[in-house]
Amino acid sequence: xxxxxxxxxxxxxxxxxxxxxxxxxxxxxxxxxxxxxxxxxxxxxxxxxxxxxxxxxxxxxxxxxxxxxxxxxxxxxxxxxxxxxxxxxxxxxxx
Amino acid sequence: xxxxxxxxxxxxxxxxxxxxxxxxxxxxxxxxxxxxxxxxxxxxxxxxxxxxxxxxxxxxxxxxxxxxxxxxxxxxxxxxxxxxxxxxxxxxxxxxxxxxxxxxxxxxxxxxxxxxxxxxxxxxxxxxxxxxxxxxxxxxxxxxxxxxxxxxxxxxxxxxxxxxxxxxxxxxxxxxxxxxxxxxxxxxxxxxxxxxxxxxxxxxxxxxxxxxxxxxxxxxxxxxxxxxxxxxxxxxxxxxxxxxxxxxxxxxxxxxxxxxxxxxxxxxxxxxxxxxxxxxxxxxxxxxxxxxxxxxxxxxxxxxxxxxxxxxxxxxxxxxxxxxxxxxxxxxxxxxxxxxxxxxxxxxxxxxxxxxxxxxxxxxxxxxxxxxxxxxxxxxxxxxxxxxxxxxxxxxxxxxxxxxxxxxxxxxxxxxxxxxxxxxxxxxxxxxxxxxxxxxxxxxxxxxxxxxxxxxxxxxxxxxxxxxxxxxxxxxxxxxxxxx
Numbered sequence: 001x002x003x004x005x006x007x008x009x010x011x012x013x014x015x016x017x018x019x020x021x022x023x024x025x026x027x028x029x030x031x032x033x034x035x036x037x038x039x040x041x042x043x044x045x046x047x048x049x050x051x052x053x054x055x056x057x058x059x060x061x062x063x064x065x066x067x068x069x070x071x072x073x074x075x076x077x078x079x080x081x082x083x084x085x086x087x088x089x090x091x092x093x094x095x
Numbered sequence: 096x097x098x099x100x101x102x103x104x105x106x107x108x109x110x111x112x113x114x115x116x117x118x119x120x121x122x123x124x125x126x127x128x129x130x131x132x133x134x135x136x137x138x139x140x141x142x143x144x145x146x147x148x149x150x151x152x153x154x155x156x157x158x159x160x161x162x163x164x165x166x167x168x169x170x171x172x173x174x175x176x177x178x179x180x181x182x183x184x185x186x187x188x189x190x191x192x193x194x195x196x197x198x199x200x201x202x203x204x205x206x207x208x209x210x211x212x213x214x215x216x217x218x219x220x221x222x223x224x225x226x227x228x229x230x231x232x233x234x235x236x237x238x239x240x241x242x243x244x245x246x247x248x249x250x251x252x253x254x255x256x257x258x259x260x261x262x263x264x265x266x267x268x269x270x271x272x273x274x275x276x277x278x279x280x281x282x283x284x285x286x287x288x289x290x291x292x293x294x295x296x297x298x299x300x301x302x303x304x305x306x307x308x309x310x311x312x313x314x315x316x317x318x319x320x321x322x323x324x325x326x327x328x329x330x331x332x333x334x335x336x337x338x339x340x341x342x343x344x345x346x347x348x349x350x351x352x353x354x355x356x357x358x359x360x361x362x363x364x365x366x367x368x369x370x371x372x373x374x375x376x377x378x379x380x381x382x383x384x385x386x387x388x389x390x391x392x393x394x395x396x397x398x399x400x401x402x403x404x405x406x407x408x409x410x411x412x413x414x415x416x417x418x419x420x421x422x423x424x425x426x427x428x429x430x431x432x433x434x435x436x437x438x439x440x441x442x443x444x445x446x447x448x449x450x451x452x453x454x455x456x457x458x459x460x461x462x463x464x465x466x467x468x469x470x471x472x473x474x475x476x477x478x479x480x481x482x483x484x485x486x487x488x489x490x491x492x493x494x495x496x497x498x499x500x501x502x503x504x505x506x507x508x509x510x511x512x513x514x515x516x517x518x519x520x521x522x523x524x525x526x527x528x529x530x531x532x533x534x535x536x537x538x539x540x541x542x543x544x545x546x547x548x549x550x551x552x553x554x555x556x557x558x559x560x561x562x563x564x565x566x567x568x569x570x571x572x573x574x575x576x577x578x579x
Binding site for chain 1: 190191192194287288301302327330331333334393395396398399400402403410414417418419420421422423424428429430431432433434435436437439440443448449451452453455456457459466468469470471472473474475476478510511514525526527528551
């Protein structure tokens with residue numbers, strides 16, 4: 001397995017990460033090494049094995065549909081990079 | 096006084112030989128004097144600690160105290176602590192002041208424990224050496240040129256150096272057990288779902304579990320008693336009663352069947368570590384336990400499966416760090432995409448980015464079946480191996496890590512060799528089982544960890560088995576000379 005700089009750039013975009021051209025080469029090497037490690041799984045036959053998504057066989061609990069948490073917007077927004085009147089500010093999205 | 100265990104401190108506090116305020120000041124002073132050589136703490140919460148200690152002294156005076164009341168501990172900086180910075184070892188959260196306490200933190204506070212501060216860790220708990228922290232590497236108190244292991248490396252170093260009586264840690268692939276092994280302390284990763292994950296910053300949600308890091312199995316039992324239990328705020332928290340961990344410690348282990356994993360004792364294990372593990376197992380035989388050889392044929396695939404499952408879950412969990420709601424935001428973003436990309440690239444370190452990208456790739460269109468689905472099937476095979484093994488034995492024992500602590504920088508440029516540090520611990524997380532690391536005899540002057548693996552929710556037995564060895568040996572009482 002060897003990821004090209006173009007493939008690295010595509011993965012970085014999907015992950016919303018900015019990578020420089022130098023990064024692409026080093027990341028391509030590191031990610032390819034990790035995928036080679038992962039490829040060891042191909043040695044085992046898993047036909048008919050049920051995938052295990054979670055360690056415990058548990059059903060999701062249901063609860064009554066009622067409000068349990070108070071309004072903490074101001075407290076939570078106290079650490080936001082940019083807010084105004086309770087709204088998160090981002091660069092202009094619509095022209 | 097700093098060398099006493101929780102159990103001993105509790106006796107001293109209740110006998111009024113020392114007050115919690117005195118003890119807390121002593122430990123804070125030790126941290127200030129000794130921690131510059133280790134970098135195990137990222138934040139000291141001095142004022143809060145004194146206030147909590149004063150309150151604990153009042154509880155003790157009023158006769159309303161438990162075994163943790165007034166005992167100074169530390170929290171891994173992955174646990175949210177109200178009004179205290181919670182950085183998760185990352186630049187991303189350098190200025191994040193948590194608005195609430197994690198459930199585990201709240202429970203320990205209710206039990207009367209005093210929080211001295213927050214401990215250093217690998218960034219977002221991704222690492223096995225504590226070198227990926229944005230706040231610098233932690234050093235091993237046994238040899239400051241070596242790593243303490245990770246990701247709970249700060250908690251491990253602080254407990255080993257007697258800077259706090261105990262600390263919390265988290266374990267996704269070995270992050271409590273491996274640093275416990277490398278620093279010569281006792282660390283317990285409970286069954287998945289035994290402790291609430293609420294307020295614990297998520298890395299891989301189907302694997303993450305909180306647990307205690309202590310100097311003895313008895314202390315781990317005391318800590319786990321306070322930490323464990325159902326929490327309606329965590330939808331994956333187990334709804335079952337907490338066992339009497341302290342009460343279970345005393346039981347005899349005569350007739351106990353200990354499974355020795357054939358695959359864990361062969362190639363790749365350091366000879367000195369193997370000899371130390373043999374010595375510990377012989378001690379168990381002397382205590383009346385029976386050793387039975389078992390096989391986990393698919394355990395060798397646990398690292399490959401983990402490096403799909405954990406990165407996949409991490410890429411999804413860490414998508415929340417977008418520079419908009421909280422955490423690091425880049426300067427002068429030119430548009431929203433630039434804001435996302437630069438905030439994340441500046442906020443995350445190299446290892447976190449690698450794992451996000453592996454996970455993104457494994458989950459991307461066209462690759463899902465080959466990677467994620469395949470890994471989930473291998474995970475099932477690994478869990479089935481353990482199920483069969485526990486028909487033949489009561490607990491499983493073997494090495495925690497393939498070697499002793501390695502030198503800082505030795506593996507930093509080779510992610511795959513770092514990942515193989517967790518070759519004996521990762522299968523336990525994939526299956527969701529409880530696992531412990533307790534000190535075995537040293538090898539070459541450095542600590543070695545004996546790993547004990549139990550069946551689901553069998554923490555009481557694990558603690559019992561660990562405690563019985565600690566009653567018969569002094570391996571867990573060794574102190575690094577400069578921190579004695």
